[in-house]
Amino acid sequence: MSRQKDVKPYLHRVKNWxxxxxxxxxxxxxxxxxxxxxxxxxxxxxSFGGMRELCDMLYQIKEDHHxxxxxxxxPKKNKxxxxxxxxxxxxxxxxxxxxxxxxxxxxxxxELKYLMEHYVEESDSYQKNSDNLRNQLDIIATLFDDGVExxxxxxxxxxxxxxxxxxxxxxxxxxxxxxGGSAVQMIEQFGDGKGLADIYCSxxxxxxxxxxxxxxxxxxxxxxxxxxxxxIAKRQLTALS
Numbered sequence: 001m002s003r004q005k006d007v008k009p010y011l012h013r014v015k016n017w018x019x020x021x022x023x024x025x026x027x028x029x030x031x032x033x034x035x036x037x038x039x040x041x042x043x044x045x046x047s048f049g050g051m052r053e054l055c056d057m058l059y060q061i062k063e064d065h066h067x068x069x070x071x072x073x074x075p076k077k078n079k080x081x082x083x084x085x086x087x088x089x090x091x092x093x094x095x096x097x098x099x100x101x102x103x104x105x106x107x108x109x110x111e112l113k114y115l116m117e118h119y120v121e122e123s124d125s126y127q128k129n130s131d132n133l134r135n136q137l138d139i140i141a142t143l144f145d146d147g148v149e150x151x152x153x154x155x156x157x158x159x160x161x162x163x164x165x166x167x168x169x170x171x172x173x174x175x176x177x178x179x180g181g182s183a184v185q186m187i188e189q190f191g192d193g194k195g196l197a198d199i200y201c202s203x204x205x206x207x208x209x210x211x212x213x214x215x216x217x218x219x220x221x222x223x224x225x226x227x228x229x230x231x232i233a234k235r236q237l238t239a240l241s
Contacts, residue, residue, distance in 0.1 A: 197227035
């Protein structure tokens with residue numbers, strides 16, 4: 001990924017953290033949406049407050065995008081704003097567009113929910129809004145599914161981000177839930193051809209540098225489960241004992 005020289009030093013410092021948080025918020029937002037969509041399909045009540053929470057999560061991702069990346073001013077001419085930010089590549093643009101569309105559609109769904117709370121269930125207006133809300137939720141579900149595919153590529157673009165790696169490893173259930181059978185392959189991208197034992201060992205080293213001894217021990221033990229003869233993991237675990 002390009003590290004343009006004209007980018008503010010502050011953005012270079014925070015980029016890994018912001019990328020990690022954007023991925024986390026996106027997956028959490030998808031989990032929350034799935035919960036609400038499931039309730040709606042079962043005829044359960046979805047609160048206006050719950051939809052607002054989903055909006056807030058997507059809005060935060062949008063804000064982080066605007067913080068890190070130059071804004072596209074003219075798509076036909078591929079003209080971006082003049083600012084000391086990162087110039088987004090195609091995958092980053094796809095991610096930004098997906099989040100923007102999601103935010104807009106969730107806002108529409110939220111306002112429909114607000115209208116529904118002010119009509120009696122038996123009224124024609126309520127039923128029309130309910131049907132419209134169902135259509136919006138279908139669109140949102142498709143956008144989230146498309147977004148996960150974009151996110152796979154976005155993660156690959158950031159395979160040198162140790163903060164992102166720790167997120168995926170420490171939230172293995174979430175990673176598997178959204179990325180399915182390719183979750184392990186996604187994590188393996190962070191090893192540049194090395195095995196999983198090396199990857200867990202690198203996270204252990206990161207935790208050691210951060211002073212998180214218990215977390216570091218857990219990673220080194222996991223590395224040894226992947227490769228019982230891993231010399232570095234054995235050495236590091238002994239040093240922490």
